[in-house]
Amino acid sequence: MDALNGIYLPVPEGWEGRSGTNGAGLTTGPYPCPGDKKLKCVRGGVNSQAAEGHKATTAKGVAEEDIAKNAEASYGKSPSSGSDAYGGITSRKEVRSEPVTVAGEQGHLVRWKLSTAEGAGGYVQSVAFPSPLDPEKFVVIRFGFDASEKAPDLSEMDAITAGVEPLTGPGGTAGREV
Template sequence: MSMTPPPGWYPDPNQPAVERWWDGSAWTEHRRTPEHPQVAPVRQGFGPPDPAASAVIAPASSGGGRAKIIALATAGAVLVAAIVTGVVVLGKDDGEPRGGAAPSTSAEASPTPTASESKSASPTSDPNVLVDDLNGITLPVIDGWEKAEDTVHDAPTLQTPDTFDCPGDSGMCRHGRVTSQTVTSTDETSPKALARGDIADAAKSVYGKDVLDNEYYGRITGHEKVAEGTVAVAGRSGYYVRWRVRTEKASGGYVQSVAFKSSIGSEPMVIVRLSVNVAKGAPPLSDLERIIKGIRSTDDSATGGGVGEDVGATP
């Protein structure tokens, strides 16, 4: 039975002292320094064996010339076998990532993560915390919210548990949603610029057309900015923008984009999108503040957050 390793942090095949994020099918550019570096080499199964690691050292004494010849012959055989294996593995073109970065598809060749790696690769069992390993943050699951099991593009998501018939096109809607994602479409590193640039897309992702042109709330008829400013998120300086969105069907709701820099690995920029409807049964707007305030870094659970309104809005 063939299988690939699950998403998680594994030793980088090109830099063993650094951990790199494997998304389940390919290596990403996210790297971090492991909390407990490994001293002994670990069998990864991510490419050909290293010939140097298989070298056999001949005994310094005893056995005379015949013993030396046997030792050298053994070392030579091991070296040749390693080189042949490397050529065969590198010569295969089966669509996997190149450069030795792709894990083997056989169960025997799959990596065996260490205890720390297993912890990073597996979701937390704490029902009160949603872990985003890729971006190095955790989000609080406050009262009236739950972790989403099936999400678009596997983005870590919080949602309100109850569903209702969408007021526009046929479908099931929810009153609130929160997602986190890495910024990949731009090299911009200013939280202010990122939050301002993302808010329109955040509004469309909730109240606009989906990929099948469904408009669950009818079309967006307008919006107004109701708040904007600096905010502390997981101990990092960030920026938020909040819109009140109006829709053709129903009353629309509030959408918020929060941008900040992660504290792990290559410190990628992160966007957290939050939304709540304006409707009976919807969570209070203050829930968005509570969730942002409760975001923590995965490498420091004691790190505090902050609420945008506590900092003050900016024109």
């Protein structure tokens, strides 16, 4: 549950979920990072947060502005150590950009495929939509999935996005969401 932003994230089978003061997160498949074995990377990660510090005023604009930040946070330098967990991002390509409905709100998603110096590279996706608690503010859900056979299938990004519910939504789903 992400009480700050008023949403529930669905927790797929085999994933771990957590709630925090700044949002909620999901992870699966921890392993030593290919660029720095002292660090732990995950095969798939998702987190929700308030879209703060963005200049854009539309869901599309926020998603387009956020995707580069997401790429750096997911596959660039580690914010805690400054180390390149994947040896650095060597290229990026937009593979998807489209409107999407999230928690009953009209949003937008942007997905990039990244190549990295170490490891298999990955996919990042930023989904932005108005907060169910305050339509004047945006929520961003960031996804980062490795591009390997051991990582979750990209269809999980779509399933998680489709499964996001507003905190004020219908009951009967508690216990399986974060």
